[in-house]
């Protein structure tokens with residue numbers, strides 16, 4: 149059956165020229181401006197102009213682009229204050245162009261990097277909202293993790309994207325995590341090891357194991373060596389859908405479960421449950437939105453998890469249900485920092 153749409157209320161006459169809202173809405177929903185700015189970053193236009201004004205033809209030659217089309221792009225960037233046209237066809241960085249020389253900002257805007265890929269998946273939002281499933285495979289022809297496995301540069305870019313975010317939350321969360329640990333910690337899907345290294349630095353008696361896919365595992369090894377933690381760490385290259393190193397008192401999954409739809413999330417938690425000794429714990433570090441009043445960031449991340457992975461952010465009740473299906477019980481939820489919480493799970497019985 150076709151979905152039913154409510155009848156549309158037609159406006160009685162021509163648009164009111166004094167009503168600023170239609171123009172605001174059109175500016176808000178313009179897709180060209182963000183695409184143009186991010187394309188300029190991806191092509192390296194700000195870098196070409198870092199030393200001073202250049203002609204459109206010179207910029208096109210440096211970027212390897214079509215001169216006439218490049219002129220059009222550059223003039224669009226003038227409209228939004230990223231560039232200035234200082235003389236006809238000669239461009240310089242504008243008020244919003246200077247900040248584009250910052251590496252951190254560039255990493256977020258570059259359409260070819262991991263952040264760019266995650267954002268380009270928004271093009272499939274319609275598919276995701278209609279079906280409740282991931283749009284990333286529709287947009288890119290394969291799932292996000294498969295894409296990373298096939299493209300080492302993209303995988304490295306994703307690790308560095310996660311590391312930038314980790315630089316914000318890890319220092320605030322690591323002390324609380326170290327306080328919950330005794331003897332050893334397994335960080336499952338621990339990325340490049342930033343969290344594990346910070347936890348071990350909090351408590352010199354702790355030993356850490358990191359379970360990760362090959363490329364991130366290698367970067368974690370380099371980090372541990374650089375931090376002098378080789379003696380206190382072990383890196384296990386493998387999948388968290390397979391058996392985990394058994395018998396450790398604490399298994400941590402930081403921002404891992406939210407990447408997976410329910411059945412896969414339960415499968416990962418089951419692997420933790422199988423590995424847990426009596427009295428052991430699984431500690432999730434995740435957003436736990438209030439079901440009635442999610443924060444703005446919770447809402448955005450929930451949609452991102454849907455669009456990229458067909459997954460979601462979960463409430464306390466939803467985590468409790470996942471835990472139950474995996475043979476675990478949710479014993480506590482405590483706010484950690486930066487919108488993240490500790491969700492503690494134990495074996496049933």
Ligand SMILES: C[S@@+](CC[C@H](N)C(=O)[O-])C[C@H]1O[C@@H](n2cnc3c(N)ncnc32)[C@H](O)[C@@H]1O
Nearest residue numbers: 310337338339360361364386387388389402403
């Ligand atoms: C969102 S990142 C979180 C990384 C880290 N825990 C953090 O909070 O910064 C998810 C991690 O899961 C890893 N991952 C994805 N599939 C995996 C699998 N099958 N087995 C092990 N790790 C996997 C990815 O490589 C990635 O590092």
